[in-house]
Amino acid sequence: xxxxxxxLRAMPFVFEPSNKHWNPGHWNTARPEFSQxxxxxxxxxxxxxxxxxxxxxxxxxKITDPALLADLDLYIRQEAAHYKQxxxxxxxxxxxxxxxxxxxxxxxxxxxxxxxxxxxxRFNLAYAEGFEAMALxxxxxxxxxxxxxxxxxxxxxxxxxxxxxxxxxxxxxxxYDVLHHLHPGYFLRIGGLIYATAHIFWRxxxxxxxxxxxxxxxxxxxxxxxLTKVIYRVLFNILPKWLRILRPGYHPRQIADPxxxxxxxxxxxxxxxxxxxxxxxxxxEPVPVPS
Numbered sequence: 388x389x390x391x392x393x394x395l396r397a398m399p400f401v402f403e404p405s406n407k408h409w410n411p412g413h414w415n416t417a418r419p420e421f422s423q424x425x426x427x428x429x430x431x432x433x434x435x436x437x438x439x440x441x442x443x444x445x446x447x448x449k450i451t452d453p454a455l456l457a458d459l460d461l462y463i464r465q466e467a468a469h470y471k472q473x474x475x476x477x478x479x480x481x482x483x484x485x486x487x488x489x490x491x492x493x494x495x496x497x498x499x500x501x502x503x504x505x506x507x508x509r510f511n512l513a514y515a516e517g518f519e520a521m522a523l524x525x526x527x528x529x530x531x532x533x534x535x536x537x538x539x540x541x542x543x544x545x546x547x548x549x550x551x552x553x554x555x556x557x558x559x560x561x562x563y564d565v566l567h568h569l570h571p572g573y574f575l576r577i578g579g580l581i582y583a584t585a586h587i588f589w590r591x592x593x594x595x596x597x598x599x600x601x602x603x604x605x606x607x608x609x610x611x612x613x614l615t616k617v618i619y620r621v622l623f624n625i626l627p628k629w630l631r632i633l634r635p636g637y638h639p640r641q642i643a644d645p646x647x648x649x650x651x652x653x654x655x656x657x658x659x660x661x662x663x664x665x666x667x668x669x670x671x672e673p674v675p676v677p678s
Contacts, residue, residue: 393653399663427592429473430495431594432476443561473547476547485598513570523639526553526648543664545670
């Protein structure tokens with residue numbers, strides 16, 4: 388069944404370049420550690436999402452359901468838009484002088500190249516569904532905790548992340564439906580979830596530790612404590628959402644869309660520029676408000 392909520396959006400983000408007064412690595416000046424966690428994840432997107440796209444394209448000729456094909460094509464277009472916007476933001480990090488970025492990106496490129504060359508399409512589709520299931524959990528967590536995590540941060544970066552995960556929630560069923568259509572089975576799905584979660588969290592952790600080291604924060608006990616608190620907060624809020632994926636009868640359509648995400652989609656229809664530059668001082672409001 389075609390998911391009418393999925394929408395391709397041309398987002399007019401404007402990412403502020405670095406200067407002597409502004410480091411885009413710390414787009415949330417109150418939470419530089421969380422900023423670098425998000426930045427590390429952003430660096431993965433131009434490698435992870437093209438891998439997902441290639442895996443889905445490889446499966447396309449095997450799918451016989453026209454509605455699922457239509458969903459798959461829109462999913463691919465949404466994911467392509469995501470990684471292109473992340474590339475633009477990532478270039479501001481590179482321009483700010485973070486020398487570890489090349490090594491982080493090379494490792495990610497090698498990982499996904501190896502998965503494609505050495506693993507079966509069946510495995511890669513299970514990885515894709517594992518990532519998308521995890522992204523649904525992360526997206527709900529980010530929206531629920533948006534005031535704490537994004538409050539008073541730079542509007543363009545906060546808006547980038549929240550847009551990305553609103554759309555992850557929109558296309559939450561596509562990878563599941565493709566995997567189930569071609570390779571149904573509980574243990575394959577759960578294996579993909581565990582592998583994708585472990586791989587992405589591991590690489591993200593390596594990335595943010597390197598970024599924080601370049602910030603000079605890796606030797607700060609206060610920074611270590613702030614990082615520990617935000618990581619435990621994120622994991623504590625994600626875990627119940629992640630565990631529900633383990634149910635044998637799980638389907639992502641069972642998970643209700645957050646009201647704030649639906650309000651964001653309406654805001655985009657009415658005011659695309661406002662949706663790309665949310666007022667991060669007013670994120671507690673039930674409807675996103677542009678600055």
